[in-house]
Amino acid sequence: MGEIIIGILLILLSAVIYFNSGDFQQVNDSILGPGSYPKLVAALLGFLAIILVIKKMIELIKTKKPIFEEGKKKFFLNVWKEHKIVFLIAVSLGLYIILMNVIGFIISSIIFIIASGLIIGSKKKKDIVLMSVISVTVTLGMYFFFENVLYVRFPDGILF
Amino acid sequence: MLDLLMLGFTEIFQINILIVILIGVVVGIIAGLIPGFTVTMAIVLTLPLTFGMEPVMGIAAMIGVLVGGMSGGLITAALLGIPGTPSAVATTFDAYPMAKKGQPGKALSLGIWASFLGSIISFFLLISIAPQIAGLALEFGPWEMFSLIVAALTIIVSVTGESLLKGLIAGLFGLLIATVGADPIVGISRFSFDIQTLRAGIPFLVVLIGMFAISRLFNAVEKSELEKDLSEKQEEKIKGLKFALHPIETFKTVIKKPVNLIRSSFIGSIIGAIPGAGGSIANIIAYDQAKKWSKDKDKFGTGHDEGVVASESGNNSTVGGDLIPTIALGIPGSAVTAVLLSALMVHGINPGPLLITNEPNIVGGIFVAFLIASFFMLFAQFLGMRFFVKVTDVPNRILVPVILVLCVVGAFVLNNRLSDLYLLFIIGIIGYFFTKYKFALAPIIIGVILGPIAEVNLRRAVMTDPDWTLFFTRPISVTFLVLAILSIIFTLWQNKRSNA
Structure with missing residues (x-):
């Protein structure tokens, strides 16, 4: 198909x-x-x-196998189950790219890493703390590396 | 050739370049050992980091990633029985049983030595063959260049992916992407549909990151959902593992059977030199041949040292082979070398048969960087193995988001343009669906990079002489075209045979 x-x-x-x-x-x-x-x-x-x-x-x-072998509803439910995470990750990636222009690189990246980490993995409290620490470190690390070593200007966003 | 190497040594033997190669090797090993994350992905994401570097340094870093990556797959293949990269599939056949029999250290050390020696053998093949081929190619006119690209693309299509039709479609799709933007001869803007971003064309780097990183990450989260329990169990398994590496002992084991090592490395180098075929095919064929010629056929698959050596020397020697057409002809043998070429192009260096004559320091630098990276790989693997084994623990929920951000940053760095990121997103989605429905991605990338060269040569040929039959009457040109047709016929025949 x-x-x-x-x-x-x-x-x-x-x-x-x-x-x-x-x-x-x-x-x-x-x-x-x-x-x-x-x-x-x-x-x-x-x-x-x-x-x-x-x-x-x-x-x-x-x-000759009907596409909706087990009924339409079940078919779409299976498709959704298989693609749920990919879909959610794709949507958050899209939002991240759009938001970067508005709220700037640093904040949007931190939010994106935490959000997509939660989408993929567990939602336990311990993991949320871990994801937050990682997201802040990674984002700031990348920001300073690229701005200072490679002289890239990241969008600061229009709000700030 | 010696002057090339001398030039290369002076270029590479600077402390900062050596450090960059070492970092590249370590990054490559890590990328190679994590299942689902490919060496190509690592190279693609290294590319933006090299923009600010001198060309030689940037290329050296990428060679480091490549050499490290080819050997990194060994670790998960031996310890978990799952290949970290497709290039290590055959390694699982014997290294994993060996590790299960209580000799994980031996399996790893054998693999490391085989990877190293395979690289070194292919290095000597590379430096002796590439200049000869480039010399021959200097005679090529636009007809030969065009036919060569046609041949290269069709061969790529016939060796990658399972369907010839889908492969051809992927290659043509790549060629079509490359036509967007400025016309390569007269410079007018094509197919931009009045969208400002498209006016200068779709940036190659954006296509690369979208196709090879974003789409793979999407695939990884889809798969990880299905195999969640499996991977957790494996993590547990690897944590408690204890092993000791015996470098000297295993070196003797490898050297004792030189024929197997040399045969596998030659197979790897030759397969690497064929456009489209790389480590993923070479390790299987080298393993298969080793089994065929061995005195202890029955031992293969039970943890036999010859099997480990064949597979690992087979995949690492493809690196040298892959660089032969890349340097000599400007035709990348794989997606990875396509990235290398685009790194050169970012710095305004045009790949092609003239590269060795015009940029001897770059070519020498590539040769020597390859040699040095092989040594670094050897030391990094032996000294850092305990650390690398730990890295297999990093879960997808951390890796995927972080690498996605790295992708976005990488695509942004090229032009500092937000609109490139929208393109990146679209191409990532396209790449995801292409992979999902088994369209090979390598033909797309090589189509994108070779497309403009094909077009320029086609138009130049017809401009020089409007006679179309020249493509079929010039001997070298017609040879390439016949080769292209033969590769299609051969694949069709093979498919038919395997179906019957």
């Missing part, structure tokens, strides 16, 4: 690239302009993605 969705998305992607490749202005009279090579790659990718989708669809029909 997943392959089919990936395949369809790739077909769309190659279509977008393919049809956007035509309108670059030709700078000189070279035979291959800026659009030709991407067009070639996109065409090949689209072609192979179509084969993949067809192949997987045939497999899916052949097995």
Whole structure:
């Protein structure tokens, strides 16, 4: 199932690239302009993605196994169980990146490490203390190393 | 060749560079021994740290990580029976039974020596072969370069992953990512869809961190949820373990059977030099061959020393082999060397057949750093083993969040741009789904790094002479293309045979 969705998305992607490749202005009279090579790659990718989708669809029909074998509700419940942590971690990573601009690198990193540590592992009191110590040490260590040794300016956030 | 080495020695023998290599080796060993965390991940995250360094120093640090990482998988493979990296799968076959029989120290020491000697043998192969190949490649025109890249990519696809179709799709996806941004010949912006971030292209480092670190971390938390009880039990097991290393005794054991060592190292070096094939394939083949040629076939799998030596020298010698096409042709043999090349490119050094002529100090530095890193690995493993064994205790709930922050910082360091982080997030998600549905990631990365080179050479070839048939009539060019087609046919044939 997943392959089919990936395949369809790739077909769309190659279509977008393919049809956007035509309108670059030709700078000189070279035979291959800026659009030709991407067009070639996109065409090949689209072609192979179509084969993949067809192949997987045939497999899916052949097995004749209903996707929702144990009922729709159970199916989604299993999917959720399998992906719950990944999903939560991905969401917190996304929030972390967005928040960094608002509350700055240091605070957002500390919150992120504690939060995702709790999502993955236990929620005992002892562990929360441990995670907090680690998050503060790691964040400050990285901050000072990169700011002073590599001269990176981290976002301070707009609030501060 | 000797002048290259001399230059390398003067470049590398500075106290700060030596320290950096040592740190790299230790970091590599740690990354290699923690199951689920790969050497590639460690190298990718080392890259941003090297931006502020001199090119030679940065490369030296990364070579250290690479050499250390290849040997780090040994520790968990021997003590827990789970390979810390895919490169140590065959190590579990004999090192783990040996450790269970009450000789964990012997298993580890044998593995360390084999790793070290395998590295040294592949070092000599590297320094004698790479300059020759680069010399030949100086004759290449744009036709040959383009065909070479086509061949390299198809070979990568046919040796990695289980499905040829998915591999090809992954490679083409990588090539397509690389077309976003400025056109490499006339410089106009392509496929940026008026998004400011995309105007300069998708930064290679962001793709690397997203694909190889973020997606792997997502996979690690997904897996750890399923194997929670298992890993806790193993932690307990390793804590109470007592062992003694016998460096001198085991050295004699390894040296007593030189044929096995040399055979495995040659196999490793050759497999390392094939684009896409690396330690994960070499250790299995070296083990298999060792068993085939051994007088004590029956002992394999029960804790036999030859098995440990074959697997560990097989995987460590891929490092030297992997560097051959990387240095001589500018074609990375694996995701790891792709990162090395991109480190060079960050410093404005163009990899390719001219690298040895134009930047002899860099190439010499790479050679010598590899040699030094092998020695450091030997000492670090023997002296620090007790510490390394403890590191296997660090649980995912601490590692994953900390490394995720390191990923974000690494991606930010490149351009100091927040928008790169949004890209990182998207690519991480893409990488997660690609891994989940078994699309190989190595072809994507190598596609991204070779894409612009392929395009430039293709367009240059047609600009020099509009005759398309030149790709098929120039002998070297056509050889590469035939090689590409053969590798596809061979894989199809092999798949058919294994299905039947």
